[in-house]
Amino acid sequence: MMRTVMMKGVMLAWMILLAGCANQSMPGYQRVYQGYQVPQNLADAVQARLRAEGISQAIIGRDSVGRLKLNGVYRDEDEVERAFIIVQSIVGIQSTSPFYPENVQEKRWEREAGAALSDYFKRKKQAQSNVPGKKRALVIGINRFQSYPQITDIQGEDDARLMGIVLANYGYDVRSLLGERATKAKIESEIANLDKVLEPNDTLFIYISSHGTPPVPTSGGGDERKMSIVAYDSGPLTSSMDRTGGALTIQRTSVSDKLVQRLAQRTSAMTRVIIDTCYSGEILRDMSNVGSAYQDKMNGGGFEKASVSESSWTGASYTSKAIAFVDDGNSSVGQATKTSEQVTRRNYSFITATSPGELSWGPPSTVGTFPDPTSQTELLRGSFFTQSFIAYLKQFSGDVPRAFEEARIFTSKMVQQGPKQSQNPRRFTTIPADIDNLSKH
DSSP: OHHHHHHHHHHHHHHHHHHHHHHHHSTTHIIIIIOOOOOHHHHHHHHHHHHHTTOTTEEEEEOTTSOEEEEEEEEEHHHHHHHHHHHHHHHOSTTBOOOOOSEEEEOHHHHHHHHHHHHHHHHHHHHTSOOOOOEEEEEEEOSSOTTTTTSOOOSHHHHHHHHHHHHHHTTOEEEEEEGGGOOHHHHHHHHHHHHHHOOTTOEEEEEEESOEEOOOOOGGGOOSOSOEEOOTTOOOOOTTSOHHHHHHHHHHHSEEHHHHHHHHTSOOSEEEEEEEOOOOTTTTTSSOOTTHHHHHHHTTTSOOTTTOOGGGGSOOSEEESBOEEEETTEEEEOOOOOOOOOOOSSSEEEEESSOTTOOOEEEETTTOOEEOTTOSSOEEOSOHHHHHHHHHHHHTTTBHHHHHHHHHHHHHHHHHHTTSSOOOOEEEEOSOTTTOBTTTO
16 A cells, blocks of 8 residues: 555656646647747837838737737728738737727628618519620739739739630630739729629629739638739739738738629629639748747747648749749749638539649749640640640530549649649539530520
8 A cells, every 4th residue: 555655656746747847848838828928029019010000099908818919999800900910920820819809990791781782682683584694704814923023923814815715715705804904903993893784694704813822810710811812013022021011012912802702602694713823821921020039939940830831832843823032043932722612502613723722833934835635736835724624625515514623633643743742623613514514604
């Protein structure tokens, strides 16, 4: 009995000793056992940055576990989004409180609710008519950007031009924004115009090929913006900017994918959306920042997994649709992802060139072309997915499901053989397979 008690006592002492040593060296010890110890000088830096960006009524506080929290008054939800970006870029996502500020003067849902209600009754009345619908299409693509070489060349214009020709052959009235015409203002104007004229009996096709930027998480993951689409005049970006400046510049000068999603979800006879872009996940990481040392400490010297992928730092001679920042001849290529917003209404299809965490790839920039998978002699110029998808559309006489599946397999193989990464296009659809054909609808 005495021996048993003594052994338990020794074991207990060792457990206490080991726990005391291990906890403080374990990643996350500070957050779990002591709360977030965000230095006051970083909180002051956040406050100063908010003032510098014109968010003058924002007040930085701390929540119950010490994370920096947004208090004060905000003009609208866009201003709140910008404030979250600033806080996260200085202290990191984990040290930013997810609690949404209470005092937001203009809420987006209130502004849009009245317009949506009016629009609903208008479209419901129109849907009851037997007026034949129009086939409308918007294609957007860019090869070279105004901020080149800070924003690198891709072959988005090549993709979009060919897609426009294909859609015109299938009877679509195609509106194209290519190259320097694809500015932020013009893209948003075209989307707004389609939103006004689209009728319930119309067929809609949206295609976009450009760089993609990453999502910037906000309150509780409730950020409406899943990504941003880089326009011709987005930027300018420089390698000397800090993380905050880079993120805010991208958000302000790019097109929110939410605009495309809202248009795509309008009542129509049939809607198809194809987006061939990718995210640059390192946009908040690839810059010097006043909070870098603190963030490295919080993340054990590694990446903040919630927003950055280590695989995106691998070099490649192939072209990807992620932003690459050029600095003294060196470039870092970012991470990409795109997930479709799953709309449950009838006759809707959303295709993305990648799965989450992936880049959208094309042939090596020094070559620019690759073999047509449907022909022994033809060469294709553009992204692996878009160009092969169009090739298979021609082979299968407009059959979208068959073309997508073959293009998905082909793209995956090409990327594995070339950049040695992965790219797996995705498709969400409510369109029955037997009618998902461009020659029929």
